[in-house]
Amino acid sequence: MFLTGIHLSVIYLSKEAIVLPMYRKSLLILLLILIAVAGGTYYGCYTQEKESVQLDVAANPAVQQGGTEKGAEITVYVTGAINKPGVVTVKEGARTADAVNACGGLLPTADAEKVNMAQVLKDGQQVRVPEKAVPETTAAAKSGSVNPAAKSGTSSKAAPSGPVNINTASAEELDTLPGIGPAMAQRIIEFRETEGAFTAIEDIKKVKGIGEAKFEKMKDKICI
Template sequence: MPMYRKSLLILLLIAAAVAGGTYYGCYTQDKETVQLDAASATDETQQEAAVTVYVTGAVNKPGVVSIKEGARAADAVNACGGLLPTADGDKINMAQVLKDGQQLRIPEKQEASNVQTAAKGAKSSSAATAGTKAAAGGIVNINTASAEELDTLPGIGPAMAQRIIEYRETEGSFSAVEDIKKVRGIGEAKFQKMRDKICI
Protein backbone atom coordinates (compact mmCIF):
# COMPACT_ATOMS: atom_id res chain seq x y z
CA MET A 1 0.00 0.00 0.00
CA PRO A 2 1.42 3.42 -0.94
CA MET A 3 2.55 5.72 1.87
CA TYR A 4 -0.04 8.45 1.21
CA ARG A 5 -2.86 5.90 1.51
CA LYS A 6 -1.55 4.74 4.89
CA SER A 7 -1.43 8.36 6.08
CA LEU A 8 -4.96 8.96 4.82
CA LEU A 9 -6.21 5.85 6.67
CA ILE A 10 -4.58 6.99 9.90
CA LEU A 11 -6.13 10.44 9.53
CA LEU A 12 -9.57 8.89 8.98
CA LEU A 13 -9.19 6.74 12.12
CA ILE A 14 -8.19 9.79 14.17
CA ALA A 15 -11.15 11.78 12.80
CA ALA A 16 -13.53 8.88 13.65
CA ALA A 17 -12.15 8.74 17.23
CA VAL A 18 -12.61 12.50 17.69
CA ALA A 19 -16.19 12.33 16.34
CA GLY A 20 -16.98 9.38 18.64
CA GLY A 21 -15.60 11.24 21.68
CA THR A 22 -17.64 14.34 20.84
CA TYR A 23 -20.84 12.29 20.44
CA TYR A 24 -20.20 10.49 23.75
CA GLY A 25 -19.68 13.81 25.58
CA CYS A 26 -22.94 15.27 24.23
CA TYR A 27 -24.88 12.09 25.13
CA THR A 28 -23.53 12.12 28.71
CA GLN A 29 -24.44 15.80 29.10
CA ASP A 30 -28.02 15.08 27.99
CA LYS A 31 -28.31 12.31 30.59
CA GLU A 32 -27.17 14.67 33.38
CA THR A 33 -29.78 17.19 32.31
CA VAL A 34 -32.51 14.55 32.67
CA GLN A 35 -31.26 13.67 36.17
CA LEU A 36 -31.42 17.32 37.25
CA ASP A 37 -35.02 17.53 36.03
CA ALA A 38 -35.89 14.49 38.15
CA ALA A 39 -34.29 16.08 41.24
CA SER A 40 -36.30 19.23 40.61
CA ALA A 41 -39.51 17.17 40.54
CA THR A 42 -38.56 15.65 43.91
CA ASP A 43 -38.20 19.14 45.40
CA GLU A 44 -41.70 20.04 44.22
CA THR A 45 -43.06 16.89 45.88
CA GLN A 46 -41.40 17.85 49.17
CA GLN A 47 -42.91 21.32 49.00
CA GLU A 48 -46.37 19.75 48.81
CA ALA A 49 -45.83 17.72 52.02
CA ALA A 50 -48.83 17.17 54.27
CA VAL A 51 -49.44 16.77 58.01
CA THR A 52 -52.00 14.49 59.62
CA VAL A 53 -54.05 15.72 62.58
CA TYR A 54 -56.89 14.29 64.68
CA VAL A 55 -59.87 16.64 65.04
CA THR A 56 -62.44 15.84 67.74
CA GLY A 57 -65.29 17.57 69.52
CA ALA A 58 -67.90 19.90 68.07
CA VAL A 59 -67.22 19.50 64.33
CA ASN A 60 -69.45 17.99 61.65
CA LYS A 61 -67.16 15.06 60.77
CA PRO A 62 -64.60 14.41 63.53
CA GLY A 63 -61.66 12.21 62.60
CA VAL A 64 -58.15 12.06 61.16
CA VAL A 65 -57.50 14.48 58.30
CA SER A 66 -54.47 15.26 56.12
CA ILE A 67 -53.83 18.92 55.37
CA LYS A 68 -51.03 20.89 53.72
CA GLU A 69 -47.94 21.40 55.86
CA GLY A 70 -48.09 24.81 57.56
CA ALA A 71 -51.91 24.80 57.58
CA ARG A 72 -53.87 26.43 60.40
CA ALA A 73 -56.44 25.04 62.83
CA ALA A 74 -59.19 26.64 60.73
CA ASP A 75 -58.09 24.54 57.72
CA ALA A 76 -58.39 21.32 59.75
CA VAL A 77 -61.85 22.35 61.03
CA ASN A 78 -62.98 23.10 57.46
CA ALA A 79 -61.65 19.71 56.33
CA CYS A 80 -63.98 18.17 58.94
CA GLY A 81 -67.05 19.98 57.61
CA GLY A 82 -66.87 23.06 59.85
CA LEU A 83 -68.07 23.80 63.38
CA LEU A 84 -71.33 22.56 64.87
CA PRO A 85 -73.80 25.24 66.10
CA THR A 86 -72.97 24.17 69.68
CA ALA A 87 -69.20 24.67 69.22
CA ASP A 88 -67.40 27.25 71.33
CA GLY A 89 -65.02 28.53 68.65
CA ASP A 90 -63.73 31.33 70.90
CA LYS A 91 -61.90 28.75 73.05
CA ILE A 92 -59.69 27.65 70.11
CA ASN A 93 -56.98 29.67 68.38
CA MET A 94 -58.00 29.07 64.77
CA ALA A 95 -54.78 30.73 63.53
CA GLN A 96 -52.41 28.26 65.21
CA VAL A 97 -50.12 26.28 62.88
CA LEU A 98 -50.70 22.54 63.25
CA LYS A 99 -48.00 19.87 63.58
CA ASP A 100 -48.04 16.30 62.35
CA GLY A 101 -49.73 13.96 64.85
CA GLN A 102 -51.42 16.77 66.79
CA GLN A 103 -54.92 16.45 68.29
CA LEU A 104 -57.27 19.41 67.96
CA ARG A 105 -60.33 19.32 70.26
CA ILE A 106 -63.19 21.77 69.70
CA PRO A 107 -65.19 22.24 72.95
CA GLU A 108 -68.93 22.81 73.09
CA LYS A 109 -70.47 25.88 74.77
CA GLN A 110 -72.22 23.67 77.31
CA GLU A 111 -68.88 22.10 78.34
CA ALA A 112 -67.38 25.53 79.05
CA SER A 113 -70.44 26.40 81.13
CA ASN A 114 -70.15 23.12 83.08
CA VAL A 115 -66.49 23.80 83.87
CA GLN A 116 -67.33 27.25 85.27
CA THR A 117 -70.20 25.82 87.34
CA ALA A 118 -67.93 23.09 88.72
CA ALA A 119 -65.30 25.69 89.68
CA LYS A 120 -67.90 27.78 91.52
CA GLY A 121 -69.20 24.66 93.27
CA ALA A 122 -65.68 23.72 94.39
CA LYS A 123 -65.11 27.21 95.80
CA SER A 124 -68.38 27.09 97.76
CA SER A 125 -67.51 23.62 99.02
CA SER A 126 -64.10 24.87 100.20
CA ALA A 127 -65.69 27.73 102.13
CA ALA A 128 -68.24 25.34 103.66
CA THR A 129 -65.45 22.97 104.67
CA ALA A 130 -63.60 25.81 106.37
CA GLY A 131 -66.76 26.74 108.29
CA THR A 132 -67.29 23.12 109.34
CA LYS A 133 -63.71 22.90 110.60
CA ALA A 134 -64.20 26.01 112.67
CA ALA A 135 -67.43 24.66 114.13
CA ALA A 136 -65.82 21.31 114.91
CA GLY A 137 -62.75 22.95 116.44
CA GLY A 138 -60.40 21.36 113.87
CA ILE A 139 -56.66 22.03 113.70
CA VAL A 140 -55.59 24.39 110.89
CA ASN A 141 -52.30 23.78 109.07
CA ILE A 142 -50.79 27.26 108.73
CA ASN A 143 -48.57 26.13 105.83
CA THR A 144 -51.39 24.87 103.61
CA ALA A 145 -54.59 26.53 104.88
CA SER A 146 -56.63 28.77 102.60
CA ALA A 147 -57.62 32.33 103.55
CA GLU A 148 -61.08 31.05 104.57
CA GLU A 149 -59.56 28.41 106.89
CA LEU A 150 -57.13 30.90 108.45
CA ASP A 151 -60.06 33.27 109.01
CA THR A 152 -61.62 30.71 111.39
CA LEU A 153 -58.74 31.09 113.86
CA PRO A 154 -59.29 33.33 116.93
CA GLY A 155 -57.99 36.86 116.38
CA ILE A 156 -57.48 36.33 112.62
CA GLY A 157 -59.70 38.23 110.19
CA PRO A 158 -59.70 38.28 106.37
CA ALA A 159 -56.92 40.89 106.18
CA MET A 160 -54.67 39.02 108.61
CA ALA A 161 -55.35 35.70 106.82
CA GLN A 162 -54.19 37.31 103.57
CA ARG A 163 -51.09 38.62 105.31
CA ILE A 164 -50.21 35.08 106.48
CA ILE A 165 -50.57 33.74 102.93
CA GLU A 166 -48.39 36.57 101.54
CA TYR A 167 -45.74 35.78 104.16
CA ARG A 168 -45.73 32.12 103.10
CA GLU A 169 -45.35 33.06 99.45
CA THR A 170 -42.42 35.43 100.04
CA GLU A 171 -40.58 33.85 103.00
CA GLY A 172 -41.48 30.18 102.55
CA SER A 173 -43.27 27.70 104.80
CA PHE A 174 -43.31 28.04 108.57
CA SER A 175 -40.79 25.78 110.35
CA ALA A 176 -42.62 25.90 113.69
CA VAL A 177 -46.03 27.14 114.87
CA GLU A 178 -44.25 29.93 116.79
CA ASP A 179 -43.01 31.33 113.44
CA ILE A 180 -46.48 32.72 112.80
CA LYS A 181 -45.51 35.55 115.14
CA LYS A 182 -43.15 36.76 112.41
CA VAL A 183 -46.21 37.90 110.47
CA ARG A 184 -46.83 41.59 111.04
CA GLY A 185 -49.75 42.11 113.43
CA ILE A 186 -49.52 38.77 115.25
CA GLY A 187 -48.08 39.16 118.74
CA GLU A 188 -47.74 36.87 121.73
CA ALA A 189 -51.33 37.47 122.86
CA LYS A 190 -52.87 36.43 119.51
CA PHE A 191 -50.50 33.50 119.27
CA GLN A 192 -51.58 32.16 122.68
CA LYS A 193 -55.25 32.30 121.61
CA MET A 194 -54.65 30.23 118.48
CA ARG A 195 -51.77 28.05 119.65
CA ASP A 196 -53.91 24.94 120.27
CA LYS A 197 -55.74 25.32 116.95
CA ILE A 198 -52.78 25.46 114.54
CA CYS A 199 -50.15 23.02 113.29
CA ILE A 200 -47.50 22.77 110.52
Protein backbone atom coordinates (compact mmCIF):
# COMPACT_ATOMS: atom_id res chain seq x y z
CA MET A 1 0.00 0.00 0.00
CA PHE A 2 2.78 2.43 0.90
CA LEU A 3 4.66 1.53 -2.24
CA THR A 4 1.56 2.06 -4.29
CA GLY A 5 1.24 5.60 -2.86
CA ILE A 6 4.84 6.36 -3.65
CA HIS A 7 4.37 5.06 -7.15
CA LEU A 8 1.35 7.28 -7.72
CA SER A 9 3.23 10.30 -6.35
CA VAL A 10 6.10 9.71 -8.75
CA ILE A 11 3.67 9.46 -11.67
CA TYR A 12 1.96 12.75 -10.64
CA LEU A 13 5.26 14.60 -10.31
CA SER A 14 6.38 13.27 -13.65
CA LYS A 15 3.20 14.56 -15.31
CA GLU A 16 3.60 17.92 -13.57
CA ALA A 17 7.20 18.14 -14.78
CA ILE A 18 5.96 17.51 -18.32
CA VAL A 19 3.04 19.98 -18.08
CA LEU A 20 5.17 22.84 -16.67
CA PRO A 21 7.54 23.12 -19.67
CA MET A 22 4.54 22.91 -22.04
CA TYR A 23 2.80 25.69 -20.10
CA ARG A 24 5.88 27.89 -20.32
CA LYS A 25 6.21 27.11 -24.00
CA SER A 26 2.58 28.10 -24.56
CA LEU A 27 3.15 31.36 -22.69
CA LEU A 28 6.23 32.06 -24.79
CA ILE A 29 4.33 31.42 -28.02
CA LEU A 30 1.46 33.63 -26.85
CA LEU A 31 3.92 36.38 -25.93
CA LEU A 32 5.58 36.19 -29.34
CA ILE A 33 2.18 36.39 -31.04
CA LEU A 34 1.27 39.49 -29.00
CA ILE A 35 4.60 41.13 -29.85
CA ALA A 36 4.12 40.37 -33.54
CA VAL A 37 0.59 41.79 -33.53
CA ALA A 38 1.69 44.94 -31.67
CA GLY A 39 4.65 45.40 -34.02
CA GLY A 40 2.46 44.97 -37.09
CA THR A 41 -0.08 47.48 -35.78
CA TYR A 42 2.63 50.05 -35.01
CA TYR A 43 4.26 49.59 -38.42
CA GLY A 44 0.92 49.97 -40.17
CA CYS A 45 0.11 53.20 -38.31
CA TYR A 46 3.61 54.59 -38.92
CA THR A 47 3.47 53.80 -42.64
CA GLN A 48 0.02 55.35 -42.99
CA GLU A 49 1.09 58.51 -41.16
CA LYS A 50 4.26 58.80 -43.28
CA GLU A 51 2.26 58.46 -46.50
CA SER A 52 -0.18 61.11 -45.25
CA VAL A 53 2.66 63.54 -44.55
CA GLN A 54 4.17 62.89 -47.98
CA LEU A 55 0.80 63.58 -49.63
CA ASP A 56 0.45 66.84 -47.68
CA VAL A 57 3.94 67.94 -48.75
CA ALA A 58 3.25 67.08 -52.38
CA ALA A 59 -0.06 68.97 -52.28
CA ASN A 60 1.50 72.09 -50.75
CA PRO A 61 4.72 73.24 -52.47
CA ALA A 62 5.17 75.85 -49.76
CA VAL A 63 5.94 73.07 -47.26
CA GLN A 64 8.73 71.76 -49.51
CA GLN A 65 10.22 75.26 -49.54
CA GLY A 66 10.42 75.61 -45.80
CA GLY A 67 6.82 76.70 -45.25
CA THR A 68 7.17 80.08 -46.92
CA GLU A 69 5.27 81.00 -50.05
CA LYS A 70 6.13 84.43 -51.32
CA GLY A 71 3.85 86.06 -53.88
CA ALA A 72 5.31 87.46 -57.07
CA GLU A 73 6.15 91.15 -57.10
CA ILE A 74 6.21 93.83 -59.79
CA THR A 75 7.95 97.18 -60.05
CA VAL A 76 6.18 100.34 -61.21
CA TYR A 77 7.07 104.01 -61.54
CA VAL A 78 4.75 106.49 -59.85
CA THR A 79 5.11 110.18 -60.71
CA GLY A 80 3.18 113.43 -60.76
CA ALA A 81 1.23 114.92 -57.86
CA ILE A 82 2.54 112.36 -55.34
CA ASN A 83 4.12 112.90 -51.93
CA LYS A 84 7.10 110.64 -52.69
CA PRO A 85 7.24 109.93 -56.45
CA GLY A 86 9.56 107.18 -57.59
CA VAL A 87 9.95 103.47 -58.31
CA VAL A 88 8.11 101.13 -55.93
CA THR A 89 7.67 97.38 -55.65
CA VAL A 90 4.19 95.98 -55.04
CA LYS A 91 2.61 92.53 -55.11
CA GLU A 92 1.49 91.10 -58.41
CA GLY A 93 -2.17 91.93 -58.91
CA ALA A 94 -1.86 95.22 -57.02
CA ARG A 95 -3.87 98.19 -58.21
CA THR A 96 -2.98 101.81 -58.86
CA ALA A 97 -4.21 102.81 -55.40
CA ASP A 98 -1.70 100.40 -53.80
CA ALA A 99 1.22 101.96 -55.68
CA VAL A 100 0.03 105.49 -54.85
CA ASN A 101 -0.24 104.62 -51.15
CA ALA A 102 3.25 103.09 -51.27
CA CYS A 103 4.51 106.51 -52.43
CA GLY A 104 2.92 108.40 -49.55
CA GLY A 105 -0.42 109.19 -51.15
CA LEU A 106 -1.69 112.07 -53.26
CA LEU A 107 -0.83 115.73 -52.94
CA PRO A 108 -3.71 118.15 -52.24
CA THR A 109 -3.30 119.44 -55.80
CA ALA A 110 -3.68 115.99 -57.36
CA ASP A 111 -6.51 115.43 -59.81
CA ALA A 112 -7.48 111.91 -58.68
CA GLU A 113 -10.43 111.77 -61.07
CA LYS A 114 -8.00 111.57 -63.99
CA VAL A 115 -6.46 108.36 -62.65
CA ASN A 116 -8.10 104.93 -62.50
CA MET A 117 -7.19 103.87 -58.96
CA ALA A 118 -8.74 100.42 -59.49
CA GLN A 119 -6.57 99.53 -62.50
CA VAL A 120 -4.49 96.35 -62.12
CA LEU A 121 -0.82 97.20 -62.57
CA LYS A 122 1.73 95.55 -64.86
CA ASP A 123 5.46 95.18 -64.27
CA GLY A 124 7.34 98.21 -65.59
CA GLN A 125 4.23 100.37 -65.86
CA GLN A 126 4.30 104.11 -65.25
CA VAL A 127 1.54 105.74 -63.22
CA ARG A 128 1.24 109.50 -63.51
CA VAL A 129 -1.11 111.51 -61.33
CA PRO A 130 -1.77 114.93 -62.90
CA GLU A 131 -2.37 118.09 -60.94
CA LYS A 132 -5.68 119.91 -61.04
CA ALA A 133 -5.80 122.44 -63.84
CA VAL A 134 -5.77 126.04 -62.62
CA PRO A 135 -8.39 128.15 -64.46
CA GLU A 136 -6.76 130.83 -66.59
CA THR A 137 -8.89 133.59 -65.04
CA THR A 138 -7.81 132.52 -61.56
CA ALA A 139 -4.14 132.53 -62.51
CA ALA A 140 -4.50 135.96 -64.13
CA ALA A 141 -6.30 137.32 -61.08
CA LYS A 142 -3.50 136.10 -58.82
CA SER A 143 -0.82 137.71 -60.97
CA GLY A 144 -2.83 140.90 -61.43
CA SER A 145 -2.60 140.71 -65.22
CA VAL A 146 -4.89 139.60 -67.99
CA ASN A 147 -3.76 137.64 -71.02
CA PRO A 148 -4.31 139.80 -74.13
CA ALA A 149 -5.40 136.70 -75.99
CA ALA A 150 -8.19 136.26 -73.46
CA LYS A 151 -9.36 139.82 -74.16
CA SER A 152 -9.53 139.22 -77.86
CA GLY A 153 -11.29 135.91 -77.40
CA THR A 154 -8.42 133.89 -78.87
CA SER A 155 -6.23 131.35 -77.10
CA SER A 156 -2.48 130.99 -77.22
CA LYS A 157 -0.03 128.47 -75.81
CA ALA A 158 2.05 129.69 -72.89
CA ALA A 159 5.72 129.17 -73.66
CA PRO A 160 7.38 126.90 -71.07
CA SER A 161 10.17 128.35 -68.96
CA GLY A 162 12.50 125.49 -69.92
CA PRO A 163 12.62 122.14 -71.71
CA VAL A 164 9.52 119.99 -71.20
CA ASN A 165 10.19 116.63 -69.55
CA ILE A 166 8.32 114.21 -71.81
CA ASN A 167 8.25 111.60 -69.03
CA THR A 168 6.51 113.75 -66.44
CA ALA A 169 4.81 116.55 -68.37
CA SER A 170 1.05 116.96 -68.19
CA ALA A 171 -1.15 117.18 -71.27
CA GLU A 172 -1.20 120.97 -70.89
CA GLU A 173 2.60 121.12 -70.79
CA LEU A 174 2.97 118.82 -73.80
CA ASP A 175 0.44 120.98 -75.66
CA THR A 176 2.92 123.88 -75.55
CA LEU A 177 5.37 122.00 -77.79
CA PRO A 178 5.49 122.83 -81.52
CA GLY A 179 3.21 120.58 -83.55
CA ILE A 180 1.60 119.01 -80.47
CA GLY A 181 -2.09 119.62 -79.86
CA PRO A 182 -4.39 118.32 -77.10
CA ALA A 183 -5.07 115.03 -78.91
CA MET A 184 -1.38 114.34 -79.54
CA ALA A 185 -0.51 115.31 -75.96
CA GLN A 186 -3.01 112.75 -74.67
CA ARG A 187 -1.58 110.17 -77.06
CA ILE A 188 1.91 110.75 -75.62
CA ILE A 189 0.60 110.24 -72.08
CA GLU A 190 -1.18 107.03 -73.06
CA PHE A 191 2.01 105.77 -74.71
CA ARG A 192 3.94 106.38 -71.47
CA GLU A 193 1.35 104.56 -69.39
CA THR A 194 1.34 101.47 -71.62
CA GLU A 195 4.95 101.29 -72.82
CA GLY A 196 6.77 102.88 -69.88
CA ALA A 197 8.99 105.93 -69.59
CA PHE A 198 10.97 107.28 -72.54
CA THR A 199 14.67 106.45 -72.29
CA ALA A 200 15.74 109.02 -74.90
CA ILE A 201 14.06 112.04 -76.44
CA GLU A 202 14.15 110.27 -79.82
CA ASP A 203 11.75 107.67 -78.40
CA ILE A 204 8.92 110.19 -78.73
CA LYS A 205 8.93 109.38 -82.45
CA LYS A 206 7.48 105.99 -81.49
CA VAL A 207 4.21 107.75 -80.69
CA LYS A 208 1.85 107.48 -83.63
CA GLY A 209 1.64 110.77 -85.49
CA ILE A 210 5.06 112.10 -84.52
CA GLY A 211 7.50 111.87 -87.39
CA GLU A 212 10.93 113.27 -88.10
CA ALA A 213 9.56 116.68 -89.09
CA LYS A 214 7.69 117.22 -85.82
CA PHE A 215 10.62 115.87 -83.84
CA GLU A 216 13.00 118.38 -85.45
CA LYS A 217 10.70 121.21 -84.36
CA MET A 218 10.51 120.09 -80.74
CA LYS A 219 13.81 118.33 -80.05
CA ASP A 220 15.41 121.45 -78.53
CA LYS A 221 12.41 122.00 -76.28
CA ILE A 222 12.13 118.53 -74.69
CA CYS A 223 14.12 116.47 -72.24
CA ILE A 224 13.85 113.32 -70.09
